[in-house]
Amino acid sequence: MSKVKSAICLTLMTILIAALVIVCFIPIQYGRDAMHRFDPIVVWADRDPDLGTSYGAARDEDSLRTNYIGGGYSAVYYPEGVISAKEYNDNLNGISDPDKRAEYADKYVPYGDGALYLEEEVAYENGALSEDFVASFESAKELLRTRFERLHEETRVDVVDGLTARVTVPRDLTSAFTLFGYTGDFTVRFGSDQDSAETVLPRRPSESIQDYVKGARARTVGGNHTVIIDFTDAGRDVLAAKTATVAEGTSASYLYFMVGDNLALSLQVTTQIDDTRLPITSTSFASSDAQMAAILIDTAVGTVQTDLRMVVGDMTSYPAFYGENAMLYLYIAFGVLFLAMMVFFLIRYKLLAFVNLYTYLLFVCVNLLCIWAIPFLTLSVETVTAFLIASVLLCASNAFAFEEARKEFEHGKTMTSSVKAGYKKCFWHLFDLHIVIALLGFITYFIAFVPLSGFAFTLGLATVFSGVFTLAINRFNWCIMMAYCKNKGAFCNFKRKEVDDD
């Protein structure tokens, strides 16, 4: 490559890297208030709730108090007939009439350590805790766990005081607390309003809903979040018959999808429904809304069922699990490692370290842009670990290529042919190394759930970038940077092998 071409390429590359580094890492204040501030990608990228700290729109000091900044939310579910000692005492103290007070006190029995009070009529049978009640609570607990784990794998479900369930979700998914507390049979009603609507599925109370409905799932197509309910042929026939009148324009009606007595979802019917697949979408649906509705319906159709009503108690928010400064410490650790890498390359390869620096900076920026752009990726301890492993792969590959070129140079070849021969020698080694790790990462991602899937995908993606960057970009950078040097060996800290003439 000629010197002019090299100069142009080097300038363009420097501008590109500088621009990417600014966009990715450097905040710029160009006014006095928060409106006039440019936030880099690292601020906007989603973070694992466990890492805490503010991000995105929640970054401003004023909105920190109200917006979600990481951590978890929890709520306690009380089965029908079970109240907390707090509620019991509040209610008891609120009754002034001594007779009514005594009547209320008689109605409840303290349970376990006295943290709970049980309504004797509901939970007790012949003076002992009813087995049916306990069994219903067990089913309700399992149902809650299934629903929440499907919504977010890192949900934690605790049994508190033996007969209540405390659910902690690591994101702002508080609307799920009410929705997932719905228990009872799944029914489909059809009519002009919810109260007067006729139950159409199942046709008879003795029949199972599974004869008519297979399940539900959430899909996002073209930015629209949709709940798809899958019916059996029998279910489709019933719906087609019932909604035929709508097609004739005789009435405007709705389909109500109920779990117990609670409305899970409704759909205004404007044409006859004659398909086993019913997509329901709304412009007001967020992705999580569609997901929650689909999970609720799908689990209500499933095998684990209970009629025990679960009442949601007060919700509480908790700070990030790893502490507020966890992200900051990770940045510091990254800085230390980055410095160590630079020191090693500068000592071993002198100015060739800048070739590695250019490649590495591009690699970091591209990976960060991917974490920001890919919806299911977040900055977490797992993804940072995967990224660091891929960084090792990139730097080791660069060093390997440099060493191969050094060997060629030692034997008397020119620098250009040394680089060419060095890369030729190590190409398949590096290719194999990267392809195998990337395969492992991507295949694991496709099967595993969060948090392993985040680690696996980041590892796969970063390894692919590492491969491309070490085999193409690093070589290109080397080529354009070395074009000016008179003493190319000194630039790379390569020396000729001294040969004894004798």
Place this chain on the structure above:
Amino acid sequence: MTKKSILKLLPVWAAVVAVFLIAGIVLMSILGFNEGAERPESTTVDVDYNIAVKNDENKVARVEEICEEVFDKAGLTVLDSIEGKGVNTSQDRTVRRYTFSSSVTSEKLAEVTAEIGAKFDAEFTDELIDIRVDYHRVSNLGYSDFIWRGSVGLAVGIVVALIYVGIRFGVGCAVTGLTVTACGGALPVCLVAITRIPVYASAPLFYAALGAVTALLLWLVFCMKLRDVSKNSARPAEAEEVVHVAWKGALLPVAVVTCVLAVIIAIPGAVATAGVRALLLPALLSVVSGAYPALLLGPSLHVYVRAHFDKLAAKRKPRYLGSKKQDKATKKEENA
């Protein structure tokens, strides 16, 4: 002991792995992991106060001081203390939750709760102030299927990656690689079970993945060296000799990569909050567990695997090579 003899110690290396695997599996099935970081069983004392306390920093500090005094006096060790804020409640309430071991008796908890309550009543006489104290016994339901699904995902990933290794480096390398990677994945999980290090519920899977990746990476370095040695050797060499030369050549890069991986885990683990440290520092076991089979067990085993595949290859009828390749092979033999 010569380096060559190290590769002859396959029974020793295999026995070491077997001991850890068996002990780990037994402990895992009987006791599970020490999910201390996750607190599967615990007792809590919840102190719930309203905005009249929350808005006054001194009062909040005094509430915490009283609680800690009572806990100290009762000889209770606080394992964890977090502050939660009420959501969607008419009253702006705050909950300070103190977590204790599950072995603390209900009587003890009732005693401290009553004492804290009495102290609050005596100290905070303002009518607007509302502080409640109660205690709970908590047991975690654990996670259901994501650990299994993650394990299956990892296993499938390893197998697919090793199919590629089989195509590029030969079936023998893939077979040994499968053993190495499986050991690399299983050993950290077993070590975590044996050492009873407190871990999060999902952490063993993460350690397994990290161990498998390390083992696979290091095994690939060995395979590359092995291929180079086989290519460069002028005459068909004994399996043991080839493996030994390759092992010797791979020793430095494998050691360097292992050290670098350990450093990149150790530094974020050291410069981190306690929670991150609890996740990352046990991950060093993964690096060690990945390096061990790639460095000792794998090469020792590969001596036998390669010898077996060499025998099979010798039995096979020679394939037609084509005149150019035949000439090249003849020349090579002549040069040798």
